[in-house]
Amino acid sequence: MTRRIYPHLREWDSRLFRWCNRTIRHSALDRLFGWFTHLGGALFTISFVLAFVLFASEPWRSVGWKSLVSLTISHLVAVIIKRKVDRVRPYMAMREVITGPKPLKDPSFPSGHTTAAFSVFVPFALASAWLSLLVIPLAATVGMSRMYLGLHYPSDCIAGCFIGTFVSILAVSVI
16 A cells, blocks of 8 residues: 555655645745744744743743753754655755755754744744744644755655654643
């Protein structure tokens, strides 16, 4: 059964990637996704959670700690999976992929930026229903930006979403 499903999943992954990377291309989206992608980067995610841990009052300080634990654990999980799976980035495997000037060369699966965004934002979403309406779409936009910028397949970003969310739920329930 897996042998029959796998080619269909790969085709879906490639088609959705091409749609995100080429079909919806627009100069306004170039700027927008170029900015949003940084919300999943190390500088933003670490600074964001440390700001809450160091400067926020309760209950947000506690949410910041949960977010920091989630970010740390999910990063380790993502790095281990990246090394085990060792998936080539889309721009290295497909022709006519649009990327920025210095595309990453480390393995593609899972998306570290998407993992980080969800691991940081999900504890805040779980702490506040109204805040979830802002932070979950932000995290999803980080994933979309990674595909738009030619750096990840949709399955990379979906895996990052699951890892970040799962680890966040564990962190929130344990801490």
